[in-house]
Amino acid sequence: MTFYLGVDAGGSNCRARLVDAGGAVIGSAQAHGTANASIGADALHARLLDITGQALAQAGVTAGQRGEVRAGMGIAGLGRADVRAELAALPFGFASIAFATDALIANLGAHGGRDGAILIVGTGSAVQLRVGGEDFTLGGYGFPISDEGSGAALGLSAMRHALRALDGRTRATELSLAVSERWNHDAAQAIAWMDGATPRDYGAFAPLVMDHAEAGDPNARAIVEEAASHLERFIDTIFARGAPACALVGGLAPRMRPWLRARTVARLSEPEGDPLDGALLLAGFRP
Numbered sequence: 001m002t003f004y005l006g007v008d009a010g011g012s013n014c015r016a017r018l019v020d021a022g023g024a025v026i027g028s029a030q031a032h033g034t035a036n037a038s039i040g041a042d043a044l045h046a047r048l049l050d051i052t053g054q055a056l057a058q059a060g061v062t063a064g065q066r067g068e069v070r071a072g073m074g075i076a077g078l079g080r081a082d083v084r085a086e087l088a089a090l091p092f093g094f095a096s097i098a099f100a101t102d103a104l105i106a107n108l109g110a111h112g113g114r115d116g117a118i119l120i121v122g123t124g125s126a127v128q129l130r131v132g133g134e135d136f137t138l139g140g141y142g143f144p145i146s147d148e149g150s151g152a153a154l155g156l157s158a159m160r161h162a163l164r165a166l167d168g169r170t171r172a173t174e175l176s177l178a179v180s181e182r183w184n185h186d187a188a189q190a191i192a193w194m195d196g197a198t199p200r201d202y203g204a205f206a207p208l209v210m211d212h213a214e215a216g217d218p219n220a221r222a223i224v225e226e227a228a229s230h231l232e233r234f235i236d237t238i239f240a241r242g243a244p245a246c247a248l249v250g251g252l253a254p255r256m257r258p259w260l261r262a263r264t265v266a267r268l269s270e271p272e273g274d275p276l277d278g279a280l281l282l283a284g285f286r287p
Contacts, residue, residue: 002069003059004070004072004280004284005071005283006072006282006285007071007075008279009051009074010036011035012034013030013033014035016028016029016276017055017276018069023285027055027056028055028058029051029052030051031047035047036075037079037084041083044075048092049092052092067093070097071094071096071097072100072278072279072281073099074102074104078099079101096283098283101128103140106120106128106274106275108278108282109274109276109279110249111130111272115130115132115244116244116246117238117246118246118247118249119238119249119253121231121249121256122203122252122253123151123199123203124142125140125149125250126138126140130243131242138237138241143202148230148234149227149231150203150206151202151203151204151205152203153202153227153230154206154223155206156202157226158175158176159190161173161175161176163180163190166190167187173219173220174217175212175220178208179205206252207255224256225259227259228260231260235260235268245269
């Protein structure tokens with residue numbers, strides 16, 4: 001018997017799903033914690049062995065049956081060729097194993113392995129496309145250079161608005177007051193925080209920005225409308241590059257969708273499956 005194992009490894013958690021040749025799920029596992037390429041090949045290898053071992057154990061797959069498992073693993077940050085090569089050289093004991101980025105398996109899952117694209121909108125933003133069977137990306141170059149329309153970009157814009165309001169260069173609004181309140185309305189404290197702030201730190205302000213935009217705060221609305229315009233340009237480019245379908249995914253996607261034009265929303269499709277479905281396709285499973 002051949003088993004198929006899919007893994008989705010990211011910045012905050014790692015998931016695995018094991019199916020039999022007929023597609024029935026016979027084992028699964030999830031673990032919290034960083035499992036992306038930034039932790040290095042050896043640490044990542046250990047995380048992957050742990051999560052896959054849990055899924056195999058749940059299914060009752062023995063050590064002697066590992067050679068009957070075909071695996072597909074989508075890993076955040078795997079665009080770095082050195083980490084991919086190092087990881088591929090480490091032992092897993094499977095019949096075969098294929099590695100890809102987490103974005104690629106998400107796109108495979110969203111369109112059942114067919115041509116299509118996803119626009120990922122979360123802490124960051126990026127596009128993954130498959131056109132003519134070829135996979136490539138748009139954006140995703142890293143914050144603050146890229147990540148347009150993302151949670152981190154919303155937070156950065158909110159910080160700029162708050163600091164300008166503290167200076168008196170722009171009118172204070174409920175949003176600026178809510179943001180600057182974190183530092184007791186003291187610009188020096190805000191600047192000290194910014195010295196070590198990460199994209200996730202900025203992204204933590206995104207729900208606040210969205211709340212105030214939906215409540216009618218003029219500056220919050222302007223920030224969200226600008227973010228929506230970036231997403232509109234991404235979507236226009238996706239179709240211009242030949243993708244037949246596009247799904248909007250990511251943690252911020254549901255809140256940004258109402259800010260897109262109706263004609264843009266009409267072009268979007270719902271994902272058919274999740275990243276683990278894509279990882280199983282990468283492993284060679286065919287429904």
